[in-house]
Amino acid sequence: MIALVFATLVAVLMASATYLLLQRNPVRMVIGLGLFTHAVNLLVFGTSVSHRGQPPIIVDKAAFNGDISQFVDPLPQALILTAIVISFGIVAFLIALLHRRNSLEAVESCTDRVDDPFAMEPAAALEAVDEDYEWLEDVVLKRELRKPKRTRR
Amino acid sequence: MNINANWLAAPVIIPLLFAASSLLAATRVNLRQMRIQRNLALIASVLNLGVALLLLYTTVIQDQRMVLYAGLWQAPFGITLVADALSAIMLTLTAVLMVTIVLYAIGTLDQREGLNFHPLLLFLLMGVNGAFLAGDLFNLYVFFEVLLMASFVLLSLGGRPGQVNGGLRYVVLNLLASTVFLTTAGVVYGTLGTLNLAHLAVRMEAAPLTLRIIVAGMLLIAYGSKAGLFPLFFWLPASYHTPHPAVTAIFGGLLTKVGIYALFRVFTLLFPDLLQAWQPLLLGIAGLTMLAGVFGAMAVNTIRRVLSFHIISQVGYMVMGLGLASSGNQLAIGFGLAAGIFYIMHHMIVKTALLMAGGAAELTMGTGQLKEGYLGGLVKRFPLLAGVFFVAAFSLAGIPPSSGFVSKLGLLQAALDSQHWMIAGVSLLVSALTLMSMVRLWQKGFAGKQHEDVLPPPRRPIYGFTLAPIIILVVISLGMGIFSDTFIRWSQTAADQLIDRAGYIEAVAPTDIIAPVSMDH
Structure with missing residues (x-):
């Protein structure tokens, strides 16, 4: 039962x-x-x-x-x-x-780029994607700053 | 030389320890911590390769089976780890791929996908190794879940739109397949009262035919969808082209092959009679899988999508080996099975090399589109990359003296020997179509010319660390083709051990004191 x-x-x-x-x-x-x-x-x-x-x-x-x-x-x-x-x-x-x-x-071009993940992303799309990655940008930024600046003649 | 059975736990414990410690080591996220994680992963994968070679020596060269009873619980009651020749071969190939993928990641990984990539890779390794060693159905399920969980996160690590979409499909369909697997385990335990594979092999003989058909059918569905067999493969092309190339390469080399391993193990050990009775079914699935994969590859337009579809068509060849397991006319019994195992060995190496080379091209050029003028010119710009891709591609298509030629020849011999003209014809046709597809990749992707107005010139260089692992794998593939007699002997040993069910049961030695639970409650 x-x-x-x-x-x-x-x-x-x-x-x-x-x-x-x-x-x-x-x-x-x-x-x-x-x-x-x-x-x-x-x-x-x-x-x-x-x-x-x-x-x-x-x-x-x-x-x-x-x-x-x-x-x-x-x-x-x-x-x-x-x-x-x-x-x-x-x-x-x-x-x-x-x-x-x-x-x-929010990123409109979300679906048509499924084909090609390495396609160049427009700046707007990047912004929306990267809002969770702000801390990462800091890391990248610090690296950029550490690079010796090129002096122009 | 007799090695201690406790070594069997090492392929599970080493990755676990290193993964956990590398998670702890990287408290903050920056480049230095990433480097620590990478070094830990490199050490772990080299140690793992050492242990795998030790197990390979014991099981294949000395032709033994190794059994570890966790906590010294007797066979059907505790967790049992079993290594025979097939397990050891798969462990060794996995270990080789892991070392090369860590090297490849040095050259290709950027910050975005590099965070915690290595600990996840080690968890994946732990799951795959555990699945190859598991001696009972439930632990097989658990290790499947471990590797799937790691692969879910690896797949969507970058958080890009395509990765999230691909990841969703991958997670849902794989979770469904796992649930079917768990259902089967529940049905098996409810009716036969055991989950240990050796114990099941004993009790399955006395079980009613209906039960055996239900269990075998459900396992075929569960493992088949993980392996990417014909009607159940659609999750694979939907997701494999989206993650970082290093992730695609390791997925393409490893994951579907775990499903194939489970099919080989379960069907030869538990259902030898059904292997005979279901031969038309298995061969039919094999043929349709080959055709579906190769036709799918013609319809898609980026390098890694084409290569993902070829994974499916290649999986068909392995199932063809399983389907031909029980038949033998003039050749030795189990020749088909041995050819299938050799095919797995060849495929894991070559597919990873191809996906690595294709992924490096995509990363460098910033696109994988095979349209006129997008890619192209790679031969002139990166002759070495184009060279290794060429060799790997023609190994996949089966041109001598590569391993692809020998493995396809073995399967064809087995099919002709047992007079299965249909599958022999299909495998030849698919082989020709694969060659065509590889030529298309070469012409559109590597040769030719890139139009300047379509895309800017290459975004990043190709480092030596990107090329070295591909070269290693291609050399292994050529070696497997040239010294094929050694590798065929190994696969024959593995096939003989699979067919010798009594030997497996005797090695695990399950004690049978409790009768099966009756079904009328």
Whole structure:
């Protein structure tokens, strides 16, 4: 019974995730990815629900006779923990990328230069791109200043 | 000489230690700190190469398998690292590429992309090495994620519009593929009660056919999209041309090959019967991947885009080797597999060299457009760069005496021997088309003349540090072609070890005390 509930839950989550992933809106896509990873976490969790209510350790080692229904399997929980951390990190990075993209939307020529990342960038575009890099400009500036000045005759 | 199994942990630990310490070393961001990071990365990659050669000697020359039980936990319970000949070959190639890419970065990296480039590169190395050594499905997943996470950041390091757009597609599609992989791991654990590869190999034999087909199919989808196989490759050309040339070069040489390695490992170890039954499927995917890649390369117009599409078509050849694994008429069993492994070796070296040379040209000229008059004149301006590009390009196309010729010949022999005329014909056709595409790159990109009014003259010089790693890789490629018997013998050893499943299971020796969880709960 509990397995059926889990299976239904995973199926519903995956279906909604797929629907969201197919949207054009990137924010919905990210939410869809989050749902998808959670659906998979639940699926892995579902592999350890068979002996509910038991502790994840062997309580009485002397009386243990190899009957695995005396304890619940702790491994899926460890796996999920790892998977949650990984997917959390990636979704966080994805959101950062999206934020970056939105701040670049102001640059009109954004899309037609996808072809050629080394094309000369117009000054306006550079400004918009580089607002996060002000500290870097300082570094470059200091380097420029350190160069010996050319004297004109 | 018997070396301690603890060495197996070194390819994971060395990059981790150096990456962490180089992050700590660079507290402020300036040129001097960048130099410290670079030196640390250079030391780490050289140390890593040493360890990889040690493992190569033990596993390939002495024909052994090495197993490390982390914390001395017995096989199916703890983390197990396993190195056989294939793992060691991949580790060594990765180590060689890493050393050359650090050298290449000295010549090409600027401030914008140079910040924390080296620590990320080391994290990438850690993930790739770990994936080659992982002895169970879940750790394979974890190391895949480590290398992907590093690659996500490397890809969008410059923060340019194209990089952000390419990075988004890359992250989303790779995360999806990883999730499919994790789903498979969950299904496998829920039904068979283990994740250890050797243990799975034992239990998979008794598993129902439906389960085996589901698991193999899902793994094919997950690894296939990471490797860039036919219907799932679209993330690769959307993103590979956007980052810094050094990043593209290491991605093109390494990342898709990790997916191919996982396919080789899983299919030979867990599904030897399906390898036979699915031969038409695998060969079909291989052929379509080759054709899609090579036709895609014709349609695009910058140097690195063309080269990215060629990664796809080359991956097709490797899967062709896997598809021909089980068939052998007059040739030895596993000749197809050995040819595939030799192809991986050849491809990793040559592709990185090509992407490095193409990237250096793009950086210097300020554009990669293959239109008339944009590039061109590189032969006169940088004859050495043009020379190494020429050799690498014709090695990719398969002109003797390069390694490309030998590897393609091996695959063709295997296909003809088992009378797969169709795939043999397709591979020959794609080979010819690759040659055509390389000639186009040469004519539009390197020969010819640049129109003065299109672009200003070159923006920056080409340093010796840019050229040296390309020359090293090209020389290795030529060496692999001329002394091919040694390398073919190594690949044959690797293929024999892959086919000898019992040997792998015996080496890992999983204890089987707990019965599989029953499915009716």
